Amino acid sequence: MTDFRKGLTRRELLQSSAAVGLAAAAGGMLPMGGARAQGMDFQATSGQPIFFRGWQFRTDIVQGNVDAYNSKFNGKVDYATVTGDYPSIMEKNLIANAELDVFYANPSNAVRYFEGGWVMPVDDLPNGKEVIDSLYPNIREAWTHKGKLLGFSYFVSTRGLMHVNLEKFNAAGFTDADFPKDWNAFYDTLYKLREKGEQQPYLPAWFGEWFGISWSFVFESLNRGGTLADPETHAPMMSADGPEGQTLEAWKKIWKDGFVSEEVFSYNEAAFIDAFRSGRYVFSPQQLYDLKTFNDPAQSAAVAGKVSFLPVQGQSWGLIDSAMYLMTSRERPPEVTEDVKRFASWYGYKNEEGQIAVGNRWMKENMLFSGYKQVMEGPEAAEVIRASLARPEDYEKLLELYAATPYPRGLWNVVWAEEFNAWLKEKLFAFLQQDLATADVINEANDKITQLNKKYKIG
Numbered sequence: 001m002t003d004f005r006k007g008l009t010r011r012e013l014l015q016s017s018a019a020v021g022l023a024a025a026a027g028g029m030l031p032m033g034g035a036r037a038q039g040m041d042f043q044a045t046s047g048q049p050i051f052f053r054g055w056q057f058r059t060d061i062v063q064g065n066v067d068a069y070n071s072k073f074n075g076k077v078d079y080a081t082v083t084g085d086y087p088s089i090m091e092k093n094l095i096a097n098a099e100l101d102v103f104y105a106n107p108s109n110a111v112r113y114f115e116g117g118w119v120m121p122v123d124d125l126p127n128g129k130e131v132i133d134s135l136y137p138n139i140r141e142a143w144t145h146k147g148k149l150l151g152f153s154y155f156v157s158t159r160g161l162m163h164v165n166l167e168k169f170n171a172a173g174f175t176d177a178d179f180p181k182d183w184n185a186f187y188d189t190l191y192k193l194r195e196k197g198e199q200q201p202y203l204p205a206w207f208g209e210w211f212g213i214s215w216s217f218v219f220e221s222l223n224r225g226g227t228l229a230d231p232e233t234h235a236p237m238m239s240a241d242g243p244e245g246q247t248l249e250a251w252k253k254i255w256k257d258g259f260v261s262e263e264v265f266s267y268n269e270a271a272f273i274d275a276f277r278s279g280r281y282v283f284s285p286q287q288l289y290d291l292k293t294f295n296d297p298a299q300s301a302a303v304a305g306k307v308s309f310l311p312v313q314g315q316s317w318g319l320i321d322s323a324m325y326l327m328t329s330r331e332r333p334p335e336v337t338e339d340v341k342r343f344a345s346w347y348g349y350k351n352e353e354g355q356i357a358v359g360n361r362w363m364k365e366n367m368l369f370s371g372y373k374q375v376m377e378g379p380e381a382a383e384v385i386r387a388s389l390a391r392p393e394d395y396e397k398l399l400e401l402y403a404a405t406p407y408p409r410g411l412w413n414v415v416w417a418e419e420f421n422a423w424l425k426e427k428l429f430a431f432l433q434q435d436l437a438t439a440d441v442i443n444e445a446n447d448k449i450t451q452l453n454k455k456y457k458i459g
Contacts, residue, residue: 040127042346044075046335050343052079053093054104055086056270061365065358069346077343087210087418094118097330101340102347105326106211107142108417110150113326115415120329121148125341131349139371142407143324151324152348153371155362158288158405160205160219160318162186162310165303166390168282172196181313183224186283187250190259193282201282202259203275204251206432207267210418211321214425216285219319220247222406229410229449233459236446237410240439248431248438255432265429279303285318288402292367292388308390311397312404320407322371324348369402416452423448 044050054062059081066079082089087109093100094113105113113119122128132140132149143150164179172193180186193201205216221228226243229236238244254260267275276284277294279302286294294300294307310317325348327340349372351357359375362368367388370376385399386392411417424445431441453459 040125040342040345040350042069042073042342042352044073044339044342046333046339047076048333048336048339049076049078049099050101050336050339051099052077052102052343052347053082053090053100054079056081056083058366061361065347065361069343072352073342073346075339075343085210088422091116091418094328094330100328100330101332101336102325102327102344104154104323105151106321106323106412107150108412108414108421110143110324110326111145111413112415112418114145114148114150118328118330119150120327120337120340121150122152122327123148125345127345127349131345134349134373135371136373136376139322142320142322142409142413143371145413151326152344153359154323154325154348155289155368156320156322156371157369158318158402159211159215159321160223160285161288161291161401162317163276163284163286163291163294164308164310165276165279165282165306166308167303167306168198168201168279172198172282179310179313182315183220183247183250186310187254190254190283194259198282200259200261200280202254203272203281203284204260204264205272205285206260206264206428207269207272208265209268210421210425212267212269212272212425213265213428214421215319215321217244217247217424217428218408218411219285219317219406220250222319222408223316227410228408229414231409231413234410234414234449234453235459236449238442238446240442244445245438245442248441251432252435252438262433265433277303287321288318288398289367289369291390291398292384295388295390305390308394309398309401311394312401316404316406317401318405320405414458415456416449416458420448420452 052066063079066077069075070077090100090103090105090109091113094116110119114121122131125131128149131152135143135153139153139156140149173196178189180189190202206213218228221244224243224246227237228244264272273286273290273293275281276286277300291307291309294303295305297304325344327344346352347358349356356370356372356375359370359372360378360380363370363375363381363384367384375381382395386395389395389398411420427441427444430436
């Protein structure tokens, strides 16, 4: 297991306000004016469109940011949302040399795209070194492949943070002192809740998107102490009697005992979020940033002010989920490529005033954490996080959990990551629906990784 959060401690985050105050007093954080801030001239000059694509999430904010750039700098950025199997759609576009210049990608996708020769790394920009140095070291490491930084920071978060509907949990006669400390205790708690009348207290992340059931298996295995694949050689490391097999056995038990409805398999992420904010469930492993969504009366009336999370009590919960803005290396006139660099730098890093405006907006609007120190150590970050919690006093516990969240480098920072993920998704559905043997699934997963390593000449 690779500790993705190593290098950014809870204490460092808690010291952020003081650090910012000192820097400002020393003049170290004064904004730089003009369109040439941080060494970049943002004015578009080619007169040609720049094609920017992303998945479905707060498209209103994205469009607003794009409109601001186009208005200020005579840009012609064309933004659109991609629906469906995002990684495979992006790969097909890249192979076809389609009109695609800037787009979202998770690290697992980004490594594959880079290996395909389709990504222009941040190192190629005039301000590349500044961008690289602005990231927390551990995040820079996760987003770097073969010595190149693959993209700009979009967000960093914990996916699989175990959310708790405090009202339902307390109504069943439980308090914070009864919060399960690990996955084994968690499953025991589900049966205790059933005895109190909650027939289906748990909504697992077994939904049908590419980051659904397969990622759920990965984060539970990591939390239990598993590695799944070696972070350096990418050799398989799963075992039927270890964390991975324990995860599958726990799943099979609650599945057979009727804790989970089969309809969850057909959910997309939006349906998964809606199901939890309906107020039907006690527990669900959701995204850290959706604590803000769930505690907002305007978005989640049934649960607002009632949703907290299981803290670290020896075991982590979830995995580090992150995304970057990538620039493509497709064939295009040099002047268009320069406009791509200008827009990507403005959008993915600092604006004309030297501020990480887009990153700060994501923090304010949706509590999306950033890879940039300037955002996370800014004066507004702590205020936003506290305001998003059902209990503001849980702020330090949330940062502690975030700092302890693992990252599956062995599975994700490798060219075959998405191939294995697609295979794993279907195998896990079959495991539950067809009652496959745990040992067989684990052995097949190890064999699949071995085959992929051989296919790509790894190890």
